[in-house]
Amino acid sequence: xxxxxxxxxxxxxxxxxxxxxxSFERGKITAIVGPNGSGKTTLMKCILGLVHFNKGKxxxxxxxxxxxxxxxxxxxxxxxxxxxPENLKAIEIIKLIIELSxxxxxxxxxxxxxxxxxxxxxxxxxxxxxxxxIQKLSAILAFLFDSKLYILDEPTAGLDPIATxxxxxxxxxxxxEGATFAVVSHQLTEVESFADNLVFILEGKIVIDSPIKDFxxxxxxxxxxxxxxxxxxxxx
Amino acid sequence: xxxxxxxxxFQIQNIIRSNWIIIYTFGLILTTSLIIYFTNDSSKVIxxxxxxxxxxxxxxxxxxxxxxxxNSREFIELVLTQPIKRSTLYSGLFLGLVIPFILVTIVGVxxxxxxxxxxxxxLIGNLLSTSILLVCIFVSIAFLITTFIVERSAGxxxxxxxxLFLCWIYDGFLLFFSxxxxxxxxxxxxxxxxxxxxxxxxxxxxxxxxxxxxxLGITGAVxxxxxxxxxxxxxxxxxxxxxxxxxxxxxxxxxxxxxx
Numbered sequence: 001x002x003x004x005x006x007x008x009x010x011x012x013x014x015x016x017x018x019x020x021x022x023s024f025e026r027g028k029i030t031a032i033v034g035p036n037g038s039g040k041t042t043l044m045k046c047i048l049g050l051v052h053f054n055k056g057k058x059x060x061x062x063x064x065x066x067x068x069x070x071x072x073x074x075x076x077x078x079x080x081x082x083x084x085p086e087n088l089k090a091i092e093i094i095k096l097i098i099e100l101s102x103x104x105x106x107x108x109x110x111x112x113x114x115x116x117x118x119x120x121x122x123x124x125x126x127x128x129x130x131x132x133x134i135q136k137l138s139a140i141l142a143f144l145f146d147s148k149l150y151i152l153d154e155p156t157a158g159l160d161p162i163a164t165x166x167x168x169x170x171x172x173x174x175x176x177e178g179a180t181f182a183v184v185s186h187q188l189t190e191v192e193s194f195a196d197n198l199v200f201i202l203e204g205k206i207v208i209d210s211p212i213k214d215f216x217x218x219x220x221x222x223x224x225x226x227x228x229x230x231x232x233x234x235x236x
Numbered sequence: 237x238x239x240x241x242x243x244x245x246f247q248i249q250n251i252i253r254s255n256w257i258i259i260y261t262f263g264l265i266l267t268t269s270l271i272i273y274f275t276n277d278s279s280k281v282i283x284x285x286x287x288x289x290x291x292x293x294x295x296x297x298x299x300x301x302x303x304x305x306x307n308s309r310e311f312i313e314l315v316l317t318q319p320i321k322r323s324t325l326y327s328g329l330f331l332g333l334v335i336p337f338i339l340v341t342i343v344g345v346x347x348x349x350x351x352x353x354x355x356x357x358x359l360i361g362n363l364l365s366t367s368i369l370l371v372c373i374f375v376s377i378a379f380l381i382t383t384f385i386v387e388r389s390a391g392x393x394x395x396x397x398x399x400l401f402l403c404w405i406y407d408g409f410l411l412f413f414s415x416x417x418x419x420x421x422x423x424x425x426x427x428x429x430x431x432x433x434x435x436x437x438x439x440x441x442x443x444x445x446x447x448x449x450x451x452l453g454i455t456g457a458v459x460x461x462x463x464x465x466x467x468x469x470x471x472x473x474x475x476x477x478x479x480x481x482x483x484x485x486x487x488x489x490x491x492x493x494x495x496x
Contacts, residue, residue, distance in 0.1 A: 011495070048317045050496040070319050077317040083310035087253035088246065099242045100318040125253075141314070 001026040001149055001180040002047065007056035009042055016042045017053070018204040024149070024197075029171065029181040031195035031212075033188065033228070039204040040184045041080075044151050047182070048077055060149060073102050076147035080154040080184075082138035086127035090118070090137050093126065097141050104145040112140045115166055131158050139167055143174070150174065153184045168194050192224040200228065207235065239324050240331070243315070247332020251304070257336060260296060264288065264344025272352045281354060282363065282442065289345060289367035290438050293337075294374040295399050301333055301378030302395045306388045313496045326491045330379060330484065337371045359445055362469070366438045369476040373434050373483075374399065380483035383490040406433050431471065434479045441472040 002024040009017040016039045024030045032040050045051035047058055049065055049072060057064065063071035084093050098106050113119055116136040121129060129137065135158045142150060152171075156164045171181060171194055185191050191198065191212070198215055200208035208215060208231065212224055219227040251257055271284045305312075308329075315325055341364060349360050377398055385391040414426055430436045 045496065050313055050316055052493065052495060069321060072317055073319040075317065077314070079310065079314060081310060082314070083307075084314075085246070085250040085308065085311060087250045092246070092249070096242070096246045097314075097318065100239060100315065100320055102319045 001061060002182070003057075003059045004043075004047075005057040005059075007043070007046060007053055007058065009039075009046060009051060009053045016204050017046070020056070020201075020204075020206060022199060022206060022209060024180050024182055026180050027175060027178050028196040029175055029183060029194060030197040030199055031191040032182060032184045032199045032201065033186070033191060034201035038201045040201055041153065043201065044153060044182065044184060047151060048072070048075065070102070073104060073145075074148045076142040076145060076150045078138050078142035078150070078152045078155050080157060082134050082141075084126045084134070084137070087125060089123050089125055090129065091122040093137065094122075094140065094144070097144060101145060106144040107146055108143050109140070112143055112170075115170065116140065116163060132160055132163065135159050136163060139163075139170070143170060146177075147179065149180045149182070151182050154186065155183060156185075156187075156190065188225040188228055189223070198224070198228075200231075202232075202235075207231075239320050240328050243320075243325060243328025244331040244335065247329060248335050251333065251336040252339070256300070257340060261340045261344045264340065265348055268345050268348040272348060272354060276354070278355050281349075282359070285345060285349075285363065286439060286442060289341070289363060290370060290435055291403050293341060293367050294370050294403070294435065297337055297371040297374035298378045298395045298399050299392065301375040302382055302392055304333060305329070305378065305382040306391065309496075316496060322492050323488065326379075326488055330375065334372050334375050337375065338368050341367050341371065359442075362445060363442060366442060366472065366476075369473070369480070370434060370438055373476060373479040376480045376483040376487070380487040380490075383487045383494060402433055402435050407436065410436075431475055434476055437472050437475055441468050444468055 002022075004020055004022040007017050007020040008015070020039075020043060032043065034040050042051055046053045047060070047065065049069060058066070060071050060074060063074075065071055088096075094106075094109070098104075113122070116139065118133075118136060118140060121133050121137075126134070126137075139155065142152065142155075150171075155167055155171075159167065168190075171183070175181060181195075183191070183195060195212060198208055198210060198212045199206055208228070210218075215231075216222075216224055216227045219230050221227040221230055267288060268285065271281055275281050275284060312325065312329070316322065345367070346360060346364050349355055349363075350357070355363075378395060381391050381395050381398075385394060410426065410429055413429070414422065430440060
């Protein structure tokens with residue numbers, strides 16, 4: 001689904017990505033994990049076309065992301081912090097994204113409004129929505145269309161436990177329908193509960209790229225958290 | 237074109253609902269009405285209104301524009317993840333910011349002026365269009381600043397300094413220059429320097445429309461000598477368009493290459 005070849009990105013003298021080679025398997029959930037400043041978000045932004053990389057290639061279903069912006073209709077994106085124009089109503093933001101989507105059909109809208117119990121918030125102005133409700137709005141915008149690829153940046157941050165379970169179930173449901181996921185997260189326990197593959201980035205380089213189960217077995221540990229910590233200790 | 241229209245429409249919808257813009261519009265209506273009521277002399281009304289329209293409006297334009305763009309950063313990122321061109325988003329953001337300001341100027345100053353019947357419609361039109369062009373210039377500078385300067389406080393500081401320079405410091409510099417070189421024939425240089433500054437040019441262009449030109453002293457005399465009223469209008473319009481175009485275009489190319 002996504003192939004990243006020899007990707008480099010630097011901001012001035014600061015090298016953020018140092019030769020990333022990676023692929024996201026179709027129909028799998030890949031968790032992208034790493035400490036703050038390791039390059040996770042920059043990598044996601046390169047895929048989304050928000051950041052221009054210096055060298056390398058990113059292919060999404062054989063579309064080169066550097067040559068055409070239309071590939072973005074294949075992607076649903078949920079940012080870590082959703083901030084929206086505060087004098088617009090939630091429903092107006094949803095309509096804007098639908099209108100900008102190249103005539104894609106918002107097939108999941110009613111389902112998502114029910115799932116997140118969002119009906120009472122649709123006609124509220126963004127400035128009157130709580131942080132958790134804004135996060136739900138971000139989730140609705142990301143899953144509006146039947147996308148082939150979903151990129152989610154800390155999707156459960158700021159959500160209540162019920163909404164957290166809902167979003168995990170939603171991810172699993174979409175995966176079963178054949179969608180591919182790249183999920184940035186800090187929570188190894190959470191990642192273990194729903195992801196198939198683990199990519200661990202450290203200082204702009206991939207140090208782990210493996211199916212989660214295989215990785216835990218190789219290290220001989222009980223869970224992902226212990227396995228990653230053990231791996232990093234050995235590396236140091 | 238359709239995408240540009242959609243972005244502009246949503247942007248206008250968001251801005252005209254802002255309490256800030258509503259308060260500013262009513263403030264302008266009130267101030268303009270009070271000036272007309274208490275002064276009741278067309279020359280004095282115009283001179284007073286020029287302070288609002290050529291000094292305050294640009295300040296609000298550059299500060300509101302910069303604050304708005306800094307606050308919209310995350311939303312701009314989200315919109316850019318949709319299948320749209322960066323250039324379309326940039327133009328939509330610009331139009332969506334400028335159009336509410338045009339409406340505010342027309343409603344806040346134009347309506348009370350038109351209702352008072354104190355000033356001839358041609359001059360009201362000239363005053364409004366010049367003020368609108370100035371707002372476009374300062375919003376365009378706000379776009380330039382926010383595409384280059386990531387840090388909000390630094391960007392707002394630079395925005396304020398640019399406004400301060402064009403409104404006040406530049407005039408001080410001109411005054412110093414004409415005093416220091418008073419023994420030399422510097423009229424043409426002063427004229428050129430005045431034309432370069434969009435606010436000075438706007439002030440002179442309006443003042444030349446009526447007897448107050450005499451108040452401008454040497455600049456007014458030089459201006460009247462060199463430039464007829466109709467040529468003045470053309471020059472003002474052209475220079476103001478250049479002032480909109482240059483910051484807009486530099487910002488536009490930067491926005492296309494920018495990392496979010």
